[in-house]
Amino acid sequence: MSMRTGRATRAGQYLALTGYLVFLAFPFLWLISTAFKPARELGSLHPTWIPRHPTLDNFRQAFDEQPLLQAAGNSVLAAVSAGMICVLIATPMAYVMARHRGKLSAAATGWVVISQAFPFVLLIIPLFLILKNLHLINSLAGLIMVYVVWSLPFALWMLVGYVRAVPAELEEAASVDGAGRLRTLVSVTAPLLAPGIVATALFAFITAWNEFFFALVLLKTPEKQTLPVVLTHFIGAEGAADLGPLAAAAFLATLPSLLLFAFIQRRITGGMLAGAVKS
Amino acid sequence: MTLATPAATERTGGRWSGGRWPRQRRADDGRGGERAARDRATWFLVLPALLPILVLSVGPLLYGIGLAFTDAQSGRTRSTQWIGALNFQDLLHDTLFWDSFRIGLLWAVGVTVPQFVLALGLALLLNENLRMRWLARALAIIPWAMPEVVVGIMWRLVYNPDAGILNETIRDLGLGDGRDWLTGFGTALPAVIVVGVWAGMPQSTVALLAGLQNTPHELHEAAALDGAGAWRRFRTVTWPALKPVALSITALNFIWNFNSFALVYVLTSGGPGGRTRLPMLFAYEEAFRYGQFGYAAAMGCVMVAVISVILAVYLAGRLRGGDDK
Numbered sequence: 001m002s003m004r005t006g007r008a009t010r011a012g013q014y015l016a017l018t019g020y021l022v023f024l025a026f027p028f029l030w031l032i033s034t035a036f037k038p039a040r041e042l043g044s045l046h047p048t049w050i051p052r053h054p055t056l057d058n059f060r061q062a063f064d065e066q067p068l069l070q071a072a073g074n075s076v077l078a079a080v081s082a083g084m085i086c087v088l089i090a091t092p093m094a095y096v097m098a099r100h101r102g103k104l105s106a107a108a109t110g111w112v113v114i115s116q117a118f119p120f121v122l123l124i125i126p127l128f129l130i131l132k133n134l135h136l137i138n139s140l141a142g143l144i145m146v147y148v149v150w151s152l153p154f155a156l157w158m159l160v161g162y163v164r165a166v167p168a169e170l171e172e173a174a175s176v177d178g179a180g181r182l183r184t185l186v187s188v189t190a191p192l193l194a195p196g197i198v199a200t201a202l203f204a205f206i207t208a209w210n211e212f213f214f215a216l217v218l219l220k221t222p223e224k225q226t227l228p229v230v231l232t233h234f235i236g237a238e239g240a241a242d243l244g245p246l247a248a249a250a251f252l253a254t255l256p257s258l259l260l261f262a263f264i265q266r267r268i269t270g271g272m273l274a275g276a277v278k279s
Numbered sequence: 280m281t282l283a284t285p286a287a288t289e290r291t292g293g294r295w296s297g298g299r300w301p302r303q304r305r306a307d308d309g310r311g312g313e314r315a316a317r318d319r320a321t322w323f324l325v326l327p328a329l330l331p332i333l334v335l336s337v338g339p340l341l342y343g344i345g346l347a348f349t350d351a352q353s354g355r356t357r358s359t360q361w362i363g364a365l366n367f368q369d370l371l372h373d374t375l376f377w378d379s380f381r382i383g384l385l386w387a388v389g390v391t392v393p394q395f396v397l398a399l400g401l402a403l404l405l406n407e408n409l410r411m412r413w414l415a416r417a418l419a420i421i422p423w424a425m426p427e428v429v430v431g432i433m434w435r436l437v438y439n440p441d442a443g444i445l446n447e448t449i450r451d452l453g454l455g456d457g458r459d460w461l462t463g464f465g466t467a468l469p470a471v472i473v474v475g476v477w478a479g480m481p482q483s484t485v486a487l488l489a490g491l492q493n494t495p496h497e498l499h500e501a502a503a504l505d506g507a508g509a510w511r512r513f514r515t516v517t518w519p520a521l522k523p524v525a526l527s528i529t530a531l532n533f534i535w536n537f538n539s540f541a542l543v544y545v546l547t548s549g550g551p552g553g554r555t556r557l558p559m560l561f562a563y564e565e566a567f568r569y570g571q572f573g574y575a576a577a578m579g580c581v582m583v584a585v586i587s588v589i590l591a592v593y594l595a596g597r598l599r600g601g602d603d604k
Contacts, residue, residue: 017404017411024418030444031433047447092324116531117586119538121562122579125346125572126339149335152328182320210426212541217567228428232545243442250432254425261424
């Protein structure tokens with residue numbers, strides 16, 4: 001901003017910003033600190049910010065206590081499949097919604113908004129019964145189906161924005177050259193959409209990677225469960241927990257989505273703004 | 280849900296109104312064939328997403344509403360009976376449910392309002408030319424990208440009565456011994472609300488920041504030249520431009536918060552003594568611990584009804600505002 005700002009105002013702004021930084025950062029720093037502390041320091045009545053004798057024991061113990069590798073494998077499988085299937089089926093529909101403003105687009109947009117407001121109990125009970133009849137309870141296939149549909153609204157929302165950003169004139173030019181509509185879509189529009197499609201797929205991946213409620217209800221045995229569900233097993237029935245391994249496992253579970261999110265954050269922001277402003 | 284025919288699109292006059300779809304080559308024998316081919320292509324593009332939506336989202340939702348009028352239970356051999364509004368009558372007298380409903384509303388307001396105020400403050404700060412801006416932006420990503428389960432676990436570590444940093448800070452400052460935040464009857468709800476604010480603030484901040492960057496600079500500078508102070512500039516220039524975004528995220532956040540589950544499930548599982556039992560936790564227990572599918576579905580319906588009222592108020596507000604489209 002080009003306006004001059006008084007010195008006192010600036011000082012106040014920095015003070016406020018520092019407050020925000022502390023509020024945002026301290027739980028996360030505490031998680032990391034706890035993850036690297038040896039059991040002896042965790043038991044101490046006067047915990048310290050920085051571990052005096054940092055150790056990787058908690059990570060080893062975490063892998064010993066719970067099937068973390070298997071859970072991570074399940075999470076990767078569910079999230080990758082959900083992300084890929086989601087954009088595969090959402091991109092063509094988003095294309096129609098963006099270019100072909102009719103009743104379908106209006107209905108789809110309305111559904112996108114309404115689906116954000118579902119209390120998931122109302123969805124999960126029938127889904128549970130349906131998947132049970134299909135023998136897809138305790139199966140990642142069933143969970144992936146749910147994740148695909150669950151990330152579709154926001155995926156459509158993002159993708160419609162990306163399609164609108166591609167000038168329709170380019171497609172018209174291709175059609176003048178005699179290309180059919182599908183060929184136009186595949187050879188002209190899709191390459192321009194590619195970055196947006198990748199961002200949407202990554203977003204669907206993160207959504208599925210982080211999801212807990214559906215996984216909790218649909219996956220029964222530890223061999224099938226995803227990372228967030230297995231993490232809750234570290235917290236005992238009485239709420240008692242082995243803090244070190246709990247922190248270590250939680251920290252590891254965050255890394256993939258954190259890294260991916262940093263990578264696509266700008267694009268998500270753009271999609272969100274488009275949704276908030278234009279809807 | 281009907282597919283738009285080319286005739287319908289022609290009327291809407293969109294950019295890609297019927298006649299301007301890329302034409303098929305001469306192989307098409309006249310306009311009728313061309314139109315049919317266009318319809319087929321549209322179906323071909325839309326069905327892969329539409330079918331799953333209908334089967335796994337719209338269908339189950341209607342099924343769920345239907346279940347609310349039955350005595351459906353898990354693991355029972357007798358067939359499910361249609362019982363009319365009996366579940367709803369029972370719900371009316373279920374004080375535990377209304378307790379959880381009240382807690383849900385308290386939680387949703389308690390999270391949404393501070394979330395918005397704090398997010399607006401941070402967005403305004405990040406919109407200024409400050410030196411630590413990049414760091415704040417980077418940090419703001421963390422809560423947003425974290426699995427809710429991890430957020431819950433992380434704050435359990437913070438709130439831990441002995442090994443947690445919160446009580447240690449309180450002890451260091453000489454303010455007493457601290458307490459067991461998540462299991463105290465009076466402190467549990469405020470404690471989880473703080474976590475809710477922390478977890479949802481970044482998303483609102485980013486949306487508001489993007490909204491701020493869309494407000495015209497010239498207006499701001501003109502107002503400043505006219506001698507308007509910071510508060511007047513905010514009220515007359517920034518806020519009107521920001522209002523649509525602010526309304527949207529507040530309504531959505533309220534709904535999301537009212538429906539939230541994972542965070543509180545991990546933090547307190549609804550305890551102590553039901554003091555943090557949000558409606559979703561209550562319905563989840565009813566359905567998957569006690570197997571009362573019909574009754575839990577009825578709870579879901581009541582939640583939808585409340586949310587619909589909120590959505591309607593919000594939409595009416597937007598329509599009346601009429602400044603965005």
